[in-house]
Amino acid sequence: MSLDTTKHAAGTPDTPLPWAELGLKEDEYGRIREILGRRPTGAELAMYSVMWSEHCSYKSSKVHLKQFGEKAPENTALLVGIGENAGVVDVGQGYAVTFKVESHNHPSYIEPYQGAATGVGGIVRDILAMGARPVAVMDPLRFGAADHPDTKRVLPGVVAGIGGYGNCLGLPNIGGEVVFDPCYQGNPLVNALCVGVMKHEDIHLAKASGTGNQVILYGARTGGDGIGGVSVLASETFDSTGPAKRPAVQVGDPFQEKLLIECTLELFAEGLVTGIQDLGGAGLSCATSELASAGSGGMRVELDRVPLRDSSLSPEEILMSESQERMCAVVEPAKVARFLEICEKWDVLATVIGEVTEGDRLEITWHGEQIVDVPPRTVAHEGPVYQRPYARPEWQDALQADDAARLPRPAGGEELREQVLKLVASPNQASKAWITDQYDRFVQGNTVLAQPEDSGMVRIDEETGLGVAVATDGNGRYAKLDPYTGAQLALAESYRNVAATGARPLAVTDCLNFGSPEDPGVMWQFAEACRGLADGCRELGTPVTGGNVSLYNQTGETAVHPTPVVGVLGVIDDVARRTPMAFAEPGQLVYLLGETREELGGSAWSQVVHGHLGGLPPAVDLDREKLLADILISGSRDGMIDAAHDLSDGGLVQAVTESCLKGGNGVRLVVPDGLDPFVLLFSESAGRAVVAVPRSEELRFTDMCGARGLPATRIGVVDGDAVEVQGQFSLPLAEVREAYEATIPALLA
Template identity: 40%
Template sequence: MSLSDADHELVTAELGREPTAAEAALFENLWSEHCAYRSSRPLLSAFDSEGDQVVVGPGDDAAVLALPEPDAANAPAAERDADDYGDTYVTFGVESHNHPSFVDPFDGAATGVGGIVRDTMSMGAYPIGLLDSLYFGGFERERSRYLFEGVVEGISHYGNCIGVPTVGGSVAFHGGYEGNPLVNVACVGLTNEDRLVTATAQEPGNKLVLVGNGTGRDGLGGASFASEDLAEDAETEDRPAVQVGDPYAEKRLIECNEALVDEGLVLSARDLGAAGLGGASSELVAKGGLGARIDLDAVHQREPNMNATEILLAESQERMCYEVEPADVERVAALAERFDLGCSVIGEVTDGNYVCEFAGDAGAEAEAVVDADAEFLADGAPMNDLPSEPPSEPDQDLPTDEPPLDEAVAAVLAAPSTASKRWVYRQYDHEVGTRTALKPGDDAALLAIRETEPDDERDADDEPAAGGDGVGLALASGANPKWTTVAPYEGARAVALENATNLAATGAVPLAAVDCLNGGNPEKPDVYGAFEGIVDGLADACAALDTPVVGGNVSLYNDSVEGPIPPTPTLAVLGTTRGYDAPPAALDDDRAADSELLLVGSGGDALGGSEYLAHAGGSDRFPTLPDESGGADDLGGLVASLAAAARHESTLAAHDVSEGGLAVALAELVTDDAGVDATLPDRVATFDETPGRLLVQTTDPEAVATAAGDLPVFRLGAVTTDGTLSLTVDDESVALSAEAVRDHRDVIDRELA
């Protein structure tokens, strides 16, 4: 890429002269789609980002949220007020590393983890959990498996080395990602009011200090690379734009950052990600309405003879930019040395322009290679006014010859997107940090936030007591490309409800969400129309869920010679519940004979976007969501009722119904010693994927029905002690042992063993 003619004219008019080579490159990257959101920002005002729980909303490296007190943790956000929130904060952010992960799946995915962790650190928080949502082409394709294995290896290597647990996420396989996989990573961190840092520069005269790895030439032009379609030769030609990570340096940087924040040495901070030092430092001072004077020769480097543009724009990893009072610089340098990290005083905050000076050769006189208004650099890019076309409605065309029930159930259980993801999550260290109360493989992860335990449950040293009753933090993320391909708006609403339902299965209610909005080339009207659909769908659903969307990321130009990706609205949702216990997503073996299985919530009226139709052929309208079919007055009330049913003292197990419908959800409940004998009315009831429903194993069905409020509750059948999935649909039946169910669902393990 290069600076467009229109942008060049705008920059020249602002500067009153031709831009230097360094300025042109800096504007090109900071005004790219990846950094400036030129095509998407006009749409993002649809999201509601406010609430009593929101301490820092969109616009910083990560959002900051106040956790409710334990007594209020189970109340829906709409029923809380400001007094219900305590002084324990969590940060929440999400990023994409899509193009780099296509070119180099290991390093692309690994550095995606590193970047979102540093976003967390820059807010004064310690990272406590990661979620990754991954999207690949058809699993049967060798290329897709290569990318899949490389990405998972990169995530596991980096996360395991830095000691941050990967506790959840999602994986989807779809033909629309053949030429452009997606790697979306979210991170949650822990902090409090006293430790909170933002990316807003404070005062002229303060020093700017660069801490971390030396600057090299890797990742040059990464922001502009992420803002263009992938070319056929991207794997070779764009390799220099992919960053190379060093997780051991990141671990030292995490601990150094903790020490700096503990001692109150950081006034503001920004991690060096897209557009490197130029992006981080200019955005930092722009947010404070200030300027800076940067000495590029002072930047510690790991490669010789780097020029000004390389130093300014390299996206070398494991680096942070801090604003520090002059009197504290020596202490910052001493802490960096303790953790074996490089440290450079690279300039200072001013009340003028953003100026970068560079001499290069020893003894040469430094010249200003950048001299521009910081706010114009960071926020001056004009927005795009792009044409859009609404996506076409799919024909309602059900398959004329439906496959036999046993074949359909087996196919849906073995579909890679609905199959077990054990091969993925067993490579992650999900217990490091000792907070993981509910491990990957269930509907949502659950982290123990022991810092929220009441004072009377702490010991004499003010340490949380064992088995305390603080706030449990539930986390879920993902999207379903089959849904959003069929109907972008309705599919995005379903994505939001599905993630909230995953939280409800643990007994949690949503607190806030962040999104990663992935689309193709927005200059194509049909692609942009579908992107508008997913934005509006997510925004409307999150508003109905009383869940503010407090941050996120946009990744466009996910287009290749294979065509555009499906519109993919990854949503990461964070929720709270009192305590750290949650019902499992499998039947309780010990009390199977004394319990019953209920379906809480009503299904839809169609098979659109379902795994069943992907196998059987045909297409159908997208199913109506529960709040529009009398299931609940609103999505927020629906999810709160589901959570109440899951939390009830008689509930032994709870599991959501979504991808694969009841057939897959029931199969996932079965164990070697507990099974289900269920009768369903028809194929729609068996394979409909409408979210907003839970399967609940309970010893007191009437009490669970009462806890579910106005939601419909259906008795599906008996919980058996033979470990068999028995389904009867119309005049057909199928029976599968727990071993047979596992055999179908372990397709990824078998193929990659």
């Protein structure tokens, strides 16, 4: 077959091309022809198809995502916002922190190990491309029913992939979540977050500027794995027979990535890089078009210079390949020799593949023949924008009317005890140590807090103790009941988790996991969640720095619950002042902060005891969340709080149980006057935390809460070896621990 050059394309306008097979719509193909004034070549079609995919172009979500910029709070610590590889936040003392969460959902269902591993690798390179040293990772995960046979295939592979890749990179895994629900059966959610640290002056951006500057591809060779990868794979639903796209899943090599990280950081340190982009989704198509689009000129690339693992790859396949561990840098000609020298030192293959040109075109040749000649912005930044129709689902009213408050409640203390034990042993509330013990949480020696703490926390400056805390949260059950409120509850919980450790929340990243945008009901959920999150971030003063949208998480007609996962990053001046969750000292006084109302819609109790989902989620009061955060941060800084734990899934009894088990001490609780013991234990009202206060600090602490107007109710004392609710029941810690720790190993045995 002869090479399809731009000259050949211009002379053969009627040659049929497989645009539909590559995921393009007829009108999209028509628009490409209009942009080029001719039919595209095969190579151009390959580039447009991956870059205009849902995963890369955000064509169904752009119209809603713009709220994050339009409603962004003012006077924040944001240094680099939405649009770059990751957002960057000023954390003081000349340090900047970059963080971002992304999805690798579809690949992780097909090939759990490689899908999850390359999800970690991809997010780490995003952080590296900003000029930062990656310092920690986190993984919010969602799987199908815990007892479903396929969960035993997917979960161990995903966990092994995350641990295998992250541990080999020497990056601590400091947090995340694991949630089970039948709605994720054919569409597990594997989200990956990375945090990186740099000085302000070290920030790098993805742009190709300076005519004559050289374009260098460095890292691994390009192979046939990952052709189309997430760019195409994540842009359609699975059919009822499941996926059949194994070759599209990338294969990772963490040792190559470790070399790439150290090599890149040395290149940065010597000032050799003018612009840089990692190769993730859409591979070379993305790196070249985005660098050229964001720069001041054009770019010319000689594709036959790209080092290959498979010499049989066609130009189209090379452009679409998402092989891992690759970066693309723009380098001044005088610095190329030193750039290549450092790459050789680190045993990283580096090849000059092109240069920045004066024009405004991206031109790619293959053995001297031109196969691509496009305006780069039309590939990278001016793809389709859809105003998808959306409508509130007809079933929403009935779902919300099915109030969980009507469900049968425990009749007395003994039944209350049974239900507490059942809740604590349920897959979503039980210990995840079987999973998190496979991750290295303390490598590098700077991890201060890690799972199962409310937030992960790492030290970033040894002398001053400056550190950052990060939490991720998202409750798909709440969002199914009300996506606007559900998104705000995810934000509020993550914000609260960061504050509970003593850190001040600064900024947000999000991964928005939804079903098919072609379903008006799903699109309504997405629109409402975006609106809720944008409104909430404005009110809390935490800008969205970037993130990811993952659509088509659907098998046939069955979509996942709308699952906006929200990551919040906070700063703490001295990690020595952090607040852990453990009840560590007998005699500590236990205080409940905030107000408890009868709010059971979407609760863990309704799910575990009754298999029920209905009603309204807990109400959100963001002013209360800010006040609670201020109290938790002040109490931590001034030594008034020994332990803190947010109240969310499972309510007070779950939080207290976890704090007891972590500290090895029991607790005696008293039900406040006028409050039903059942509601006290199982309600999931937001804006609450439980804290342990030293007796010597009680007056100072309660005075602070009273002066600030935060309800603070003394509900017990750390004491004994049981979780005891006076007048109701007593559960020995040994019995609770056995129930809490046995569930996950038994399910996955």
